[in-house]
Amino acid sequence: MEKSGESSEKFVADAMLGEVARWLRILGYDVLYSRNYTDKQILTIAMKTGRTILTRDRGLYARAKKRNLRVVYVSTDNIVERLAELVLKTGISLDPDPRKSRCPECNSPLITVRDKEKVKDRVPPRALEANDVFYMCPRCGRVYWEGSHWRNIRRVVREALELVEVARNAARQARRPR
Numbered sequence: 001m002e003k004s005g006e007s008s009e010k011f012v013a014d015a016m017l018g019e020v021a022r023w024l025r026i027l028g029y030d031v032l033y034s035r036n037y038t039d040k041q042i043l044t045i046a047m048k049t050g051r052t053i054l055t056r057d058r059g060l061y062a063r064a065k066k067r068n069l070r071v072v073y074v075s076t077d078n079i080v081e082r083l084a085e086l087v088l089k090t091g092i093s094l095d096p097d098p099r100k101s102r103c104p105e106c107n108s109p110l111i112t113v114r115d116k117e118k119v120k121d122r123v124p125p126r127a128l129e130a131n132d133v134f135y136m137c138p139r140c141g142r143v144y145w146e147g148s149h150w151r152n153i154r155r156v157v158r159e160a161l162e163l164v165e166v167a168r169n170a171a172r173q174a175r176r177p178r
């Protein structure tokens with residue numbers, strides 16, 4: 001964690017954590033992910049780039065630990081619990097903001113577009129009409145906007161942060177001398 005409270009932690013996720021990778025990217029985190037990464041590739045990436053490994057694989061977790069790499073074994077199953085688990089285990093913050101999002105498909109930072117002309121071929125007419133700001137991926141060309149799915153993103157994050165509070169309170173209770 002950095003002093004500013006803003007975490008710049010970067011990740012590499014194993015094949016079983018595609019959904020987590022997409023969510024972290026939406027929340028602004030740099031996450032390398034490929035269904036085709038081998039364990040060896042993931043370890044090499046982590047070693048060379050200082051990324052934190054996210055894994056569901058006990059064997060990979062053990063190998064990463066042995067090499068003194070930062071690694072999180074993701075033990076929970078749904079996305080709310082998983083985001084909470086990542087906050088508790090890595091100290092990242094969850095701050096949904098489409099301006100900070102990365103492309104969920106390819107991890108590239110998005111470019112803010114205010115000129116509708118530039119995106120009109122890639123956005124359904126209704127969304128084009130309803131929004132003034134769009135976010136374009138310079139790498140894969142996908143265009144995003146703050147549609148109804150952002151209500152869902154904010155709800156999931158709110159629920160995850162509630163779980164974090166519950167867990168932290170429980171930890172405080174456990175530490176309190178009786």
Ligand SMILES: [Zn+2]
Binds near residue numbers: 107108137
């Ligand atoms: Zn992209």
